Amino acid sequence: MSVNGWSLYIEESGTGPDQVLFEAGQGLGRTSWDAVLPLLTDHARLVAYDRSGFGRSARSDAQLTMDQLAADLIALAEAVVPGRFVLVAHSMGCLVARLAAARLAPRLRGVLLIDPTPETAPSYDAIDQIARRVDRTLALVQPLTRFRPLARLASGNVRQVFPADTYATMLAEDFVPVGIAQTRREFRAVAAAVPRFRTTPPAPPTCPTILLSADRPRRGGERTHPALQSHQRQWADALPDGRYEAVDSGHFIQAEHPALVADRIRELLDRG
Template sequence: MREVPGRRVQANGRYVYVEESGQGQDRVVFEAGGGCGRTCWDPVLSPLADQARLVAYDRAGRALSGRTTQQLSIDDMAADLIAMTKAVVPGEFVLVAHSMGGLVARRAAERLGSRLRGLLLVDALPETSPVYDTWDQTTKKIDNMLAVTQTLSRFPPLARLFSGNVRRLFSADTYQTMLAEDFTPAGISQTRQEIQAVAAAIPQFRAQPPQLPKCPTIVLSAARAAKGREHQNAAIREHQRRYAENLPDGRYEDVASGHFIQAEQPNLVADRIRRLLSRNS
């Protein structure tokens, strides 16, 4: 498995596990999507290693951060992200967020103010998307499926079967770490909690959306839909485009990729991070 030095950092009475790599004066912080930890950013770190100091972490309750005794909300996760950056990242930084992490990042952006140098949203779903209209029902179905997966993941061959889509996207050492940390009963239990957090957050985001980030923002949208989900994907992309167009300084971009853009197009993601870093250099 991968071996990268890291440390636990206190955040609001909880702990998050942080890995720092790369070198340079610039700083980049990565927020993972639901069901994922710091390892999902591995493909992007190498192309940026000689250009910036890179910070990837596990949210409280996930992977090496250790278990939590409470159900964390999206607001809790955003508060932890802010606390972690205060402890680890001096000055300004670019924030990169994937999928569910986009909700966390946008909520955190309200309080980060001038420290936020740029924001890169990697196939993050805006709360306006019609996909969320029936999200309560979707959450129940996903949770039922994950409950079964959680039990069966005690058996390594079945855990590898359930995670086959991830195995094809990441390097062998990264995948082995994911298998040991995320595709376990504890990891899947945390994923279930994160899905519940999203379900609770959507009505709040719709009633009172987070303030629009004032920093330069790039929205990457996965253009390749899963089979049978072409119509849904088109709707998601349209709402991602609308969100980007409403930003004070936003840009929307279609990417020839599935949902894990950072794994399928790591050099593109790294290039967009460089663009955000160069905007205020």
């Protein structure tokens, strides 16, 4: 469907009076929720989608901003999720969700954030240099993903945790040159937004909010992981109705522990 001028692919499943809207992490789309959705189909109407440039949504070479991504999420919620709902987001998608939550606040029954990086975390202290380094790496990887063995090599962290059929779809839709190009745009959007988040953070959610934190650090993040978890806890504890919960998992908690994620979503629906 058309959302804010973009053609976005939306996938709906489940039945019931309750509603849940999912926002994926960087470089991925609707399929990142494949392991969770079947556990909730008897409990609620579920809406997952591909952001512009990913999955089955239209491709674009336009420059991105976090404000634009949040505006897309708001417009999508207004178009296809009438009434109140629970918002679920992963990783970079948590920044998008937090920006959107201020506008969506009257309709939010709860928010579930899965392993976000708060803007206060030390890992963002050198975000400009990190963004340049990541962009150079992805620029090298981008053309190589035309070759499927190299694409599988580049996506090994995803292949290890997601179901085989889900990974096959990700490989075909997201780990391709145009998908990597869009990941680069999203990373640049994050780098541009972090200084503003630090000086003027989005209004915190006032609804019940759960933050799930991965206990196992990402590769290369072993040194900064304790500080990341400390900032995650501080952010959640500062909310009017927030809770921090550490999970024995890597970054993709929804893939490693889908039942736990589904349980927390049901909890938020029951509370809201």
